[in-house]
Amino acid sequence: MKISAIETYLVSSPLDVIWKTGIGTGTRRDELLVVVRTDEGLYGLGSSYHSHAPLAVKAIIDEKLAPMALGESALDIQGVWEKLYYGSVYLGASAVSAMSGIDIALWDILGKVSGQPVARLLGGGGVEKVVAYVGCMVLGHKPLEELLQEAKSYADQGYRAIKVRGGAGVERDIEVVRAARELLGPKVDVMIDMNASYSWPEALRVAKGLGEVGAFWMEDPFDFTVANHHVEVGRLTRAGLVPIASGGNVYSRYDVLNLFKQGGVDFITPDAVKCGGISEAIKVAHLASAHNILVAPHTLSGLGQVANVHFAAAIPSHVRAHVEWDPSPKNPLRDALLTNPIKFEDGYLHVPQGPGLGTDINWDVLKELPFDTGEEISGHGRPRQRRWNPA
Known part of the structure; x- marks a missing residue:
């Protein structure tokens, strides 16, 4: 063939x-x-x-x-x-x-x-569902009360973890996580993604404050200039102020190995559509397993989410963590373009059981989603x- x-x-x-x-x-x-x-x-x-x-x-x-x-x-x-x-x-x-x-x-x-199904071929045949966390294009910068209402709506749907967007300023980021933790209680984990917003002294200050208010992790505080990013992330991880996550923009097992050598992270967040495909994502997971680092796959809209759920099911169980998920009620790339979208239920994403990825493309819908430059x-x-x- x-x-x-x-x-x-x-x-x-x-x-x-x-x-x-x-x-x-x-x-x-x-x-x-x-x-x-x-x-x-x-x-x-x-x-x-x-x-x-x-x-x-x-x-x-x-x-x-x-x-x-x-x-x-x-x-x-x-x-x-x-x-x-x-x-x-x-x-x-x-x-x-x-x-x-x-x-x-x-x-x-x-x-x-x-x-x-791909998950079974990868070795995840006994895993029928993986735990989700709310991420992607939700919980962005907005007035605090609106943000908290949105966060509570996800907890009410059964999500056990949410990720708010940081980079709004040290004091503001700490305030948002503190308020969300107080509202949602101890059974819902609250992460924050800085989207590469901070200098070293700012990151140190916000990490200290986030640790004090119980953030589940702080993600990507630094820009992705490879050498500096790896050194600074490793340095911050070793400080032990708050769990550190990174990896959604770290490409291939070679890049991940360098990150680990520089001091590592507490959570590595590979994405199969970024890091070299499912083949490379599973290698990253095994590398993380050898370093006892938890693996929390990053995902994007539509077919990429399907691929990452299959990957997540095959991550060694002792390091498998949450899988990112976009719960937006309207997402044609997820719900209309695919013949068999991923199903969410009570905090979990169900692993597709059909052959391959377990879905096809609705080719007529594809024509209705033209690329916008x-x-x-x-x-x-x-x-x-x-x-x-x-x-």
């Missing part, structure tokens, strides 16, 4: 509620879908992270990765991964994101050929503003 064609499709869906964070203001969801076709008529589905440059990542697949993969065995997943990775290393993290969708699609093909998150990439030097 040979790879005969690779197709890419960009889709967009506007947000019902504008999403404000320390990294910018979100107005829509984008997803880059990958379809790998074979000479036997079978196809697999995947998703590649758009890296906030969707057309560029699409071009990497169309112009660089796809020609390398054509003619290769669709069942030689590891061999294809090696060829794509070492044939595109000079493109850096963008190539790792791009090849993720191809890898996921090959796992989908293997599942269809064998009649097994421009920024998914406006203001993304601007210089960080410090309170003593306001814009």
Whole structure:
């Protein structure tokens, strides 16, 4: 069974509620879908992270990765991964994101050929559901009372953990977590994602305050300049002020290994659509297992969430943590585009039991979600503003 064609499709869906964070203001969801076709008529589905440059990542697949993969065995997943990775290393993290969708699609093909769900092929055959935490494009910057009402609505739906968006200022971030912990009580974990907003002294101050109010973790306080990010995150983790999470923007097991060597994290948050696909995500989980670091998969909208739930089911149980989930009531990339969306119930995400990823694409719906050019998150990439030097 040979790879005969690779197709890419960009889709967009506007947000019902504008999403404000320390990294910018979100107005829509984008997803880059990958379809790998074979000479036997079978196809697999995947998703590649758009890296906030969707057309560029699409071009990497169309112009660089796809020609390398054509003619290769669709069942030689590891061999294809090696060829794509070492044939595109000079493109850096963008190539790792791009090849993720191809890898996921090959796992989908293997599942269809064998009649097994991907989670079972990965070794997660006994895991039927994984615990979710509220994340993605919700719980952004807004007046405190509105934020608390939103947080309570998720707890009332059965979620056992939520993640608010930080980067609004040291005192404000601490206040938000304190108020949410007081409202929701001890049975609901409260995380906070800083979206790379802070300098070292600011991060130290906010980490101390968050530890005192019982934050479950503090995620990504620093910018992702690789060397500095790894050193600073490791340094903050060793300080032991509050549990530290990172990894959603750390690419491949090699990058993760460097992060661990610099002092590590308490929670690693890989995403199969970013880190090199399901093949690489499971390697990251095993690396974390060897370091006794908990694995809490990051996810994005739609098909990427499906891939990450399969991955989560196969994470070694002693380090498997929460899985990120977007509970927005209106998300066409999740609910309309997929024939079998992930099901949430009483705080858990059910692992699909059909062959492969357990879902297909509604091709007619795909045509109704045209890609919208421009920024998914406006203001993304601007210089960080410090309170003593306001814009």
